[in-house]
Amino acid sequence: MxxxxxxxxxxxxxxxxxxxxxxxxxxxxxxxxxxxxxxxxxxxxxxxxxxxxxxxxxxxxxxxxxxxxxxxxxxxxxxxxxxxxxxxxxxxxxxxxxxxxxxxxxxxxxxxxxxxxxxxxxxxxxxxxxxxxxxxxxxxxxxxxxxxxxxxxxxxxxxxxxxxxxxxxxxxxxxxxxxxxxxxxxxxxxxxxxxxxxxxxxxxxxxxRMGNAGTSLFGLTLSLQHQATRRYYLARNTILTLRQHGTTYPFWAARQIFRLIGEGFAIAFIESDKAPKICAFTRGLWHGLIGRSGPLERI
Incomplete structure (x- = not known):
């Protein structure tokens, strides 16, 4: 499809x-x-x-x-x-x-x-x-x-x-x-x-079951301890969706941007295995911004 x-x-x-x-x-x-x-x-x-x-x-x-x-x-x-x-x-x-x-x-x-x-x-x-x-x-x-x-x-x-x-x-x-x-x-x-x-x-x-344990930040539930690959997809696909629908749904878009900031904060200051997750998260953001999609072969 x-x-x-x-x-x-x-x-x-x-x-x-x-x-x-x-x-x-x-x-x-x-x-x-x-x-x-x-x-x-x-x-x-x-x-x-x-x-x-x-x-x-x-x-x-x-x-x-x-x-x-x-x-x-x-x-x-x-x-x-x-x-x-x-x-x-x-x-x-x-x-x-x-x-x-x-x-x-x-x-x-x-x-x-x-x-x-x-x-x-x-x-x-x-x-x-x-x-x-x-x-x-x-x-x-x-x-x-x-x-x-x-x-x-x-x-x-x-x-x-x-x-x-x-x-x-x-x-x-x-x-x-x-x-x-x-x-x-x-x-x-x-x-x-x-x-x-x-x-x-x-x-x-x-x-x-909503996957891994999470924490709440200003009403938004942030996922914790996802593997690096999931961090990549979460970041990339959020950006891709914002690019396609963000101007039509600005309130939803604002919440997603705030959630991405919170997820980045959680990776940097709360989670373990920070280095590969930060790498995957930032790579996902970049791929979303340039419009790259599809399955990820490797981090």
């Missing part, structure tokens, strides 16, 4: 629970993934697993409602999501929900996102799932006062997002040249520019 640059008005069909498909991207899934998959299957009649694990062991004892796409190498999160969306459309599914392998779906998820989406169609809508941090009972995002079902957001995380599949493909899909990181932010901003509403459920319907 290639990135669309021209804004188009796109109408979508009304979703149903029976016609929805779950897409889960895998990369070295842990032993508990089978249990999380079973919880997805209690709500979805069709699941697509896209496995990016190089030479990974085949998944066994799966029901016929689960289709597995295996890649012989790690193609990145965006390419895997696009593969899942394409297969879902091929199988006749009009709406899809995307999940990370370590997210645990909670009861009521599908019913809620279908209900929220159905009230907005034929306008395209992306409905993200509020969530509980793994091992915590605190809701990740507090809804505005008196909002009962969903509220407007500028961006959503990939995991738990419900969307019309053909709309996702028509606007260009997920940016494969990003490989990982900021794929979800860029997709949401582009979807909004094509007329989609971006919403999040008030109630948490997922337990989600």
């Amino acid at each position: 290639k990135t669309a640059s021209v804004k188009k008005k796109i109408k979508v069909s009304t979703p149903t629970s029976s016609g929805a498909c779950a897409i889960v991207v895998l990369f070295h899934p842990d032993a508990a993934f089978g249990c999380r998959l079973q919880k997805i299957l209690t709500q979805f009649s069709s699941v697509i697993l896209v496995d990016n694990t190089p030479k990974g062991a085949p998944l066994t004892n799966l029901p016929s409602s689960v289709k597995v796409l295996r890649n012989d190498r790690n193609l990145g999160i965006a390419a895997a999501l696009n593969q899942g969306v394409d297969l879902a459309i091929e199988k006749g599914h009009e709406w899809v929900a995307t999940f990370d392998q370590d997210s645990e779906i909670l009861p009521g998820y599908l019913e809620d996102v279908v209900s929220i989406s159905a009230r907005r169609t034929p306008t395209p809508v992306l409905v993200g799932c509020n969530y509980l941090h793994d091992g915590d009972t605190k809701v990740a995002h507090r809804a505005p006062h008196q909002v009962t079902d969903a509220w407007v957001r500028q961006t959503l995380i990939t995991s738990g997002t419900f969307m019309p599949a053909c709309f996702a493909r028509e606007i260009g899909g997920f940016r494969e040249d990003y490989f990982i990181d900021s794929v979800d932010h860029e997709f949401c901003l582009r979807a909004h520019r094509h007329g989609a509403e971006i919403l999040m459920t008030v109630q948490p319907f997922m337990r989600h």
